[in-house]
Amino acid sequence: MSDTSIATRIVVGIDASEHARRALAWARDEARLRGATLEVVHAYPPPEVLLMPAVLALPSDTELEAAAAAVIEEALEEVGGFEGIPLIRTVRAGGAAGILCHAADDAALVVVGTRGRGGFKELLLGSVSHQVATHASCPVVIVGGESR
Numbered sequence: 001m002s003d004t005s006i007a008t009r010i011v012v013g014i015d016a017s018e019h020a021r022r023a024l025a026w027a028r029d030e031a032r033l034r035g036a037t038l039e040v041v042h043a044y045p046p047p048e049v050l051l052m053p054a055v056l057a058l059p060s061d062t063e064l065e066a067a068a069a070a071v072i073e074e075a076l077e078e079v080g081g082f083e084g085i086p087l088i089r090t091v092r093a094g095g096a097a098g099i100l101c102h103a104a105d106d107a108a109l110v111v112v113g114t115r116g117r118g119g120f121k122e123l124l125l126g127s128v129s130h131q132v133a134t135h136a137s138c139p140v141v142i143v144g145g146e147s148r
Contacts, residue, residue, distance in 0.1 A: 008036040008108035009088075013100045013128070014075050015042065019113025023143040024079045027111040030141075031085050036108065039088040040076065043099035044068040065091055097131035104136045114144030 012027035014020040024040065031038040044067070047058045059067075068091035076082060092099045104110035112129045133140045 008034055009039055009106070010034070010036045010109045010111065011039045011041055011100065011104045011107045012111040013041050013043070013096060013113075013132070014072065015096070016071055016074075017113060019144065021075060021079055021113075023111050023113040023141075024075055025081075026141065026143045027109075028079065028081060028085065030109065030111070034108070037086040037088060038082070039090055039103060039107070040072050041090045041092070041100055041103050042068050042071045043092050043094055043096040044071075045095075046093040061093075064093065096128045097135070100128070100132050101135050101137070104132075104138050107138050109139050109141060110136050111141045111143060114142055 010027050010031050012024055014024055027038055030036070044064055047064070069089065072089050072091065076087070090103060100110060100112065110132060112132050114129055129142050133142060
């Protein structure tokens with residue numbers, strides 16, 4: 001006999017874009033409907049070290065993680081309405097698509113926006129959402145358009 005009271009986990013990838021805010025709102029509503037835990041994931045690029053004639057001060061890992069965590073907190077505050085939904089906040093250094101696919105390995109669903117902050121606004125689907133749709137091991141929802 002299975003225990004139907006076990007909540008599922010929904011993963012949502014966010015950045016500072018409007019598309020990510022829409023994805024977060026959709027994932028919030030779906031988590032509430034399913035009684036699921038919502039894992040909010042933000043991936044940040046690790047600093048690149050370039051050989052330059054000048055000495056360059058790079059942010060520390062702690063500073064980078066704090067800035068990434070702030071992206072999550074700002075998104076949660078802006079979208080709002082998370083009362084009663086169990087939240088997991090995940091920040092990782094690395095490529096967004098790989099981080100999201102790894103987080104979604106044992107999730108019920110992964111949610112992303114159609115585009116992030118990349119420079120090709122004419123594309124209907126961004127590179128991260130395309131890679132997640134292609135490689136995630138669970139169902140993928142790609143949220144786009146105007147919020148309703």
